[in-house]
Amino acid sequence: MKPEEKRLIRRLSSMEEEMVRFLRDIIAVPALSPESGGEGEEKKVEKILQLIDGWGFDSVERYDAPDERVPSGRRPNVLLRVRGRVGNLPPWWVFVHTDVVPPGDLSLWESDPWKLRREGEKLYGRGTEDNGQELVASLFGLRALLEEGMRPARDVNIFLVADEETGSEKGLKYLLKEHKGLFGADDLYIVPDSGEPDGSLVEVAEKSILWVRVTTHGKQVHASTPGKGLNAHLAGMKYSVEVREELKRRFAAEDPLYDEPLSTFEPTKKEANVDNVNTIPGMDVLYFDCRVLPQYRVGEVLAVFREVADAVGRKTGARIEVEPVQMQQAAPPTPPDSPVVGLIREAAEAVYGVRVRPGGIGGGTCAAILRDAGLPAAVWSRIDETAHMPNEYSLLPNLVGDAKVYSLLFLR
Ligand SMILES: [Zn+2]
Structure with a gap:
């Protein structure tokens, strides 16, 4: 590992407690879709924007979808950008969703789903894994870079999107319909919303x-x-x-x-x-x-x-x-040898020491929406796959480890 990579890894190790607090603060704000009887994601996004204030991102842009079913009248899609040091490299796009699914039968939970409970390395709560872990990890990965006085190689765009759990009509699909011009066919797309417990799978295709x-x-x-x-x-x-x-x-x-x-x-x-x-x-x-x-x-x-x-x-x-x-009908696969896959493999292998391979799954991630639009998306994260279950949790080593993966990705 290069010296500047080691610095990033060290800095993120030192931010562990702060990352847990960030995750705790955001899962405390339920972001349920109106279909699930909720008010949408607005309050949660306000909380996130308040928490990242002063981190040094270059811009915060809003691409909200109107929705009169929620009190705010909008479903927030917020783009956080940091400009890269090298011109003309295709930028990164990271799509993380802010909405969560309802807790379901409360008697199956061992604690309040909206209060982060820490037990050993496990951080319990609704939305801790899906998609809180990757939201926090990607933001901290970028923050670590800026705090170390570095710039990402390419532009980094972290998109906080709404409505993933109930069809993405007010989230990703809305963006591709109304703001298609933002996205380039050669850009690098990562949707960190599925993965293996050891982080060894970059999902590029589905049936x-x-x-x-x-x-x-x-x-x-x-x-x-x-x-x-x-x-x-x-x-x-x-x-x-x-x-x-x-x-x-x-x-x-x-x-x-x-x-x-x-x-x-x-x-x-x-x-x-x-x-x-x-x-x-x-x-x-x-x-x-x-x-x-x-x-x-x-x-x-x-x-x-x-x-x-x-x-x-x-x-x-x-x-x-x-x-x-x-x-x-499945969209055509993202080529397993495309740059996005190679970059994720390198960074994940460097952090976790596992062999990472591109692969396909049985179906059903929102990367398919991007692939359908001709944008080559890869799905990666290191998770225990507890999404939507009672006692959903994120593992602390995955939260911090994935942040390290993002920092290496953004640096390259
Ligand atoms: Zn999800």
Whole structure:
């Protein structure tokens, strides 16, 4: 490590208590969306702006989305900028969200979700991990640089965005719709909102998601006389097995980027049919969860579901209906060899001493919104994945360690 990197690491180690206090102060302000019965993020953002006052950021810009459902009338999207020392390098964009999900059943919490509780290395509270840890870590990573009298190599833009937990319409999607001009196709985008407990995964791709409900209609009769009816359960099972084989055959591509390298087509939920053992069910409902590699269209997958439904229907005499319950086409992946991935790998490996690899996941982060807009985003953080759970926590070594990763990232 270079001397100036060592200085940054030392400074951040000395800021540990301050980072805990910062996290404590911001999680004390609930930022719930109106969909969750809350007032939005305004008060929390005011608190953050008050806390970072005097840190030496070059500008604070607001790109608030109007929303008459909240008392302030706006959902805050606040851009904190520090200019870099080298001109014409593509800038960093870090998207951290200020909103949180409701605590859920309070009896499952061991302490007040809005009061940070420290036990050993664990910092408990709603929003400590999701997304408080990365919000605090990125801000302190930048602050450490400025306090050491250094400048980031490239412009650093930390965007505090609203509404991530309920669809991003007033957050990231709003920004891409109304302020697309801010973002360049070659800029470096990091969305630190998912990750592995050892920090070893930079997520660059996700699979498409397709959920399907399969309803099989037969004829209900007494179980002693199956010949007089049509067993919908049996036809449904036959269909499940056949459609899964056919899907695996048709969508067989493999991509080692993903932990699970193949597309997956799994029968999951099964609705209850008849109440007693001696009745042949006349109707049967089951569901499939499919995670499909992005090179396939989910519409094609659905078409195969329907094709096999017709074929099995003809063979068995049952009528098989197929309906999509969720359909989400994945955006094209961020290339695993893109600069954003390389820079994150270097910095995370330097701080944590683990081998960091780019990879894909089953689906569902808001980096997909950026990728959909043609902006190559990477998802990284070091977390225990306690988001949305009761007794959510952030590990202190991750809070401080991730701040160190940001400081190294911003320096390069
Ligand atoms: Zn989150």
